[in-house]
Amino acid sequence: MFLQNVVGKTTQGFFMTVQRNTSRSTGANRRLPDAIADFMCGDSRDTAVTRAVWGNLKPAMTEIMDGFYDSVRATPEIADKLGDPDKSIPHLKSAQMKHWDYIFTHDPDLEFEARAVRIGEAHVRIDLEAQWYLASYGRLLIEALPALVKRYRFAPGKLPGALQALVGRVFLDMIMSYDAYENGVVRKRGEEHQRENELASLRGLANTVSDINEVALGMATLSHNTRRAAKNGQAISSAASELVASVEQISQTSDGAAHEANSTNAAVTAGLDAMSEVLQRMGDIADASQQSAENLADLHQASEQIGEFLSVIESIANQTNLLALNATIEAARAGEAGKGFAVVANEVKSLATQAAKATEDIAQRIDALKAGMLTTQDSISVSRKAVDRGQETITSANERMQSVGSRIAGVSSRMQEISAILQQQKEASQEIARSITGVADLAVENEAQLKNMSDALQASNDRFSSDARNWFNAESNRSLCEMAKIDHVMFKKRVVDTIIGHDKWSAADVPDHHQCRLGKWYEAIDNANIRAHPAYKALAAPHARVHAAAHEALQAHAAGDANTASARLTDLNTASQQVIDALNDLSHALQNELKDSDRRRELRDKSRQETARVEMASGSKSVTITDVSQSGFGVSGLSKADVGKAVRLIYNGTEILGEAVWADGNRGGIRIMRKDRGPQG
Structure with missing residues (x-):
């Protein structure tokens, strides 16, 4: 048989609830x-x-x-x-x-x-x-x-009584201890089973919350993007409407340009016709000039011939004058006989002189005519050259006008095609505008649906949190790891909800990584084995980054810096996953190599101030219950002499068998050993 001091450890309290009916036939209560x-x-x-x-x-x-x-x-x-x-x-x-x-x-x-x-x-x-x-x-x-x-070999008469007394006390001790043993085993196994079930439920709930809220974060991002799409869709719709108006205006301008191009093409065609007629008239002028030049050449030739004739006449006049002079001389020699001949000779000389003068005058006039004809011929030559250049210029201009006319005709055709395309574009733009307006309206409707889904998810999160509190065991580090995961997911979701407009949380109200539940638990751990474990050490840095990123994201959001807020959200999500991974690793370690370190200090309810009566072998006394935990009571009214003694007290209608484990003369502690329903006397 093994005793309570097998390994020298302080005993743990056990709760046992059994209904005992131990009254004598007289009806009096018995222990x-x-x-x-x-x-x-x-x-x-x-x-x-x-x-x-x-x-x-x-x-x-x-x-x-x-x-x-x-x-x-x-x-x-x-x-x-x-x-x-x-x-x-x-x-x-x-x-x-x-x-x-x-x-x-x-x-x-x-x-x-x-x-x-x-x-x-x-x-x-x-x-x-x-x-x-x-x-x-x-x-x-x-x-x-x-x-x-x-x-008792020398007192055989006393032996039966002695044997009865021995067996009775041994069995009484065995029964009483086995009662505690059996209930302790049942309770221990039940508590372990309950703890593991609650921990499994809490872990499953934490994983569910994490997974669902990952979807929620996606929904939040989708909601944000949907609102942006709705806003952008409305802007695009307005722009599309403006585009329709612009296309219509361009179409009208294009129609006008096409009309102008047609008018220009007609004007160019008329100009080409006029230039063809001018070119024809210039040809006629060239022909006339050529004919005039030829006529002048003929006239010049005739003038030359007249000049030659005049030279002959002048020569004849000179010879006649010379002959008249000779006749006069001869008449003078003849005297009176020659007077009549002399008259004739003078007349001939006079006629010859007049003929010479007339010839000289005609020659002068012929020379003047020839000079005028040369001038006229030069002018006609210049005009001819000018007409030739004009013909060349008009021909070149005509060719260019024809090219321009062809291009204008092409432009006119293109403008007509553009006008038709713009009309189609106008209709397509109107359809796009209607479609974009429909998309914007649908985005607004989707945003409303996403908001409803987000609200429903938040209600689920609230229920999950309530269930988590029911399954949470504050005395278990493993349980706190799972609860910290839930807290952490809710923390991240609230940051995201604030940034997408579903919540309001100021950066100043965000606790740092020392003040949240995870931070307080992390820093309160004093077990050297846990603090030395890599999983414990790996938790600190990403946890600090989560709070820093959340604070910066909310600050950027408040300042209207969407890009920085989005970048910090990405940092938050990365660090958050590292925190979740570290908590999973630490929980696994606490289940395995650190399993002896899983239990934490019991949480005590210190809001009590209740008076109770305790019974001991030496008598009874009144104490004040100052705090209550799962395994015992803090009381005032115990003395140092009471330490180690068994006590019985009634608390909330339940009879408690306990042991005074410490006292300083003012305050003390009672460890619960067994709890029975109803007083047993």
């Missing part, structure tokens, strides 16, 4: 040990008899205990429960002797019951199976019976 003792031993439960039995059995107990622990060490199934046997066995033997000394020398009082409960707690603590627990009692009893028979 459980009294009821069991009366049932087993009847009137032979006299403590004086058990004290005498113990006096005879005690000398043999050293040998019995040595044999018992030798057997334990030799039994593989239970040997490891001893820990280091060289250190634990002497302590166990001493504690066991003190325990047996008490139960054989005292009535089944409050301390008797408390000692039995401690025995049961000790065996629960070392995970001793029920078979070996009962077998240990059996082994000790089997060894004790022969020793007691040997002691």
Whole structure:
């Protein structure tokens, strides 16, 4: 049998709720040990008899205990429960002797019951199976019976009573301790099962919240983008309407340009016709000039011929004048006879002189005519050249005008095509404008639907948070890891909701990474093994980045800097995933290599100020309950002398069997050993 001090640890409190009916036939309330003792031993439960039995059995107990622990060490199934046997066995033997000394020398009082409960707690603590627990009692009893028979060999008449007393006390101790053991095992397994179930539920809920809110973050981003799309769609719709108006105006301008191009083409065609007529007239002028030049040439030739004729006439006149002169001379020589001839000669000379003058005058006039004709011929030549150049220029201009006319005709055709295309574009732009308006309206409707979905998701998150609080065990680091994941996801979602306009959260109101629940828990851990673990160390940096990124994102949002807010949200999301991964790694470590470090300090409700009555073997006293935890009470009114004593108190209608574990003369603590429904007397 193993005792409460197997490994020297402080016992943990157990809650056990059982309904006991232990009243005598008279109806008076009895304590459980009294009821069991009366049932087993009847009137032979006299403590004086058990004290005498113990006096005879005690000398043999050293040998019995040595044999018992030798057997334990030799039994593989239970040997490891001893820990280091060289250190634990002497302590166990001493504690066991003190325990047996008490139960054989005292009535089944409050301390008797408390000692039995401690025995049961000790065996629960070392995970001793029920078979070996009962077998240990059996082994000790089997060894004790022969020793007691040997002691009473000279008083055989007292032996039956002694054996009854021995078996009665051993069984009473076994029953009371086994009651605590059984309920402790059930409670331990139940609590472990409940803790694991609640932790699994909390972990599943945390993962669900994380996954769903990842979708929520996508929905939030989609909502933001939808609102931007709606806004941009409205802007595009307005721009499309303006485009329609512009296209219509361009179409009208194009139609006007096409009309002008047609008019220009007609004008160019008319100009080409006029230039063709001018070119024809210039040809006529050229021909006329050519004819005039030829006529002038003929006239010049005729003038030359007249000049030649005049030269002949002048020569004849000169010869005639010379002959007249000679005739005059000859008439003079002839005298009177020659007078008549002289007259004739003078007349001939006069006529010759007149002919010469007339010839000279004609020659002068012919020369003037020739000079005028040369001038006219030069002018006609210049005009001819000018007409030739004009013809060349008009021909070139005509060719260019024809080219321009062709191009203008092409432009006119293109402008007509453009006008037709613009008309189609106008219709298409109107259709686009209508479609964009429909898209913008649909985006507004989608935004409303997304807002409804976001609200429904937030309601789900609220329910998830409520469920999480029900499953959260503040005394478990693993449980806090899962709760921190939920807190963390909600933190991130609120930042995102604020940035997309679904919530209002000022950057000044965002706690830093020391003040949130995760930060407080992280910094409050004083277990060296946890603090040294890589998963614990890996949590600090990304957690700080999460809060910094959230603060900066909200600041940027408040300042209207959407780009910076979006960039910080990306940083927040990255650091957030690192926090989740680190929490998962730490939770896994706490389940495995750090499992002995998973329990945290119990949370105590310090809002109590209730008066209660406690009973001890030495009497009863009034105490004030100042705080309550799962395993005990903080009270005022205990003395240092009460430490180590069993106590019984009634709290909220429940009878508590406990132990005063500390006191300083003013305040103290009571560890809960067992809880029973209703007072037992």
